[in-house]
Amino acid sequence: MIFSMFYSQILEKTMLCKLFPALMIALFSYALTGCGDDDPVDPPSPDNPSMRATIDGSEKETENITARKDSLLTSITGTFSDKTLILITLNNVTEVQTIDLSSISGSGVSYSDLTGSSQLIVYTATKGQIEIKSIDDEGITGTFSFTGKDGTSDKTVEVTNGSFSAEL
Numbered sequence: 001m002i003f004s005m006f007y008s009q010i011l012e013k014t015m016l017c018k019l020f021p022a023l024m025i026a027l028f029s030y031a032l033t034g035c036g037d038d039d040p041v042d043p044p045s046p047d048n049p050s051m052r053a054t055i056d057g058s059e060k061e062t063e064n065i066t067a068r069k070d071s072l073l074t075s076i077t078g079t080f081s082d083k084t085l086i087l088i089t090l091n092n093v094t095e096v097q098t099i100d101l102s103s104i105s106g107s108g109v110s111y112s113d114l115t116g117s118s119q120l121i122v123y124t125a126t127k128g129q130i131e132i133k134s135i136d137d138e139g140i141t142g143t144f145s146f147t148g149k150d151g152t153s154d155k156t157v158e159v160t161n162g163s164f165s166a167e168l
Contacts, residue, residue: 047139047167048165049065049067049165049166049167050062050065050078050163050164050165051065051076051078051086051162051163051164051165051166052161052162052163052164053078053086053144053159053160053161053162053163054159054160054161054162055084055111055157055158055159056157056158057158059161060080060082060084061080062078062079062080062086063079063080063081064078064079065077065078065079065164065165065166066166067139067140067166067167067168068168069168072091072092073089073090073091073092074089074090074093074135074140074168075087075088075089075090076088076090076140076164076166078164082115083113083114083115084111084112084113084114084115085111085112086109086110086111086112086159086162087109087110087112088108088109088130088144088164089107089108089109090107090130090132091105091106091107092106093107093132093135094135095132095135096132096133096134096135097131097132098129098130098131098132099129099130099131099132100129101125101126101127101128101129101130101146102126102127102128107130108124108125109125109128109130109144109146109148109159110122110123110124110125110148111123111148111157111159113157121150121152121155122150122151123148123149123150123155123156123157124148124149124151125146125147125148126146126147126148126149127146127147128144128145128146128147128159129144129145129146130142130143130144131143131144136168137168138167138168139165139166139167139168140164140165140166140168141163141164141165141166142163142164143162143163143164144159144162144163144164145159145160145161145162146159146162147159
């Protein structure tokens, strides 16, 4: 009887010693997954005007965004701190929709760059899309991605993960 009690205490200690490192790793891993960016990115809304995009692999957020709506034309311009900008032009867009940039619709998007030289380079979208998520008299939100081509050379730019929100 005494032998079996002694044996069970040794067995419990041995099991605890074997499980302790695995338990510590599990707890440490769990604690690390809770650590992260506690400042979530605000979702696009006209109350939070912004434009974000990944341009040739580099994530950017605008320094300034402006939007203007005339009778049939809506334009949204996002300017970045590095002397670049994105201009979205929407022709007669009054409702939620997806616009194919490879078709002729009167709507378009371009990326302009004045960083490399004194000459402005404009990359006009040749394919991609603009998705209008919401639009009303107060504001507009949406997403976009496109391949832009420089009109004077064969240079291209890839713009992905684009989003915008602006007051009208």
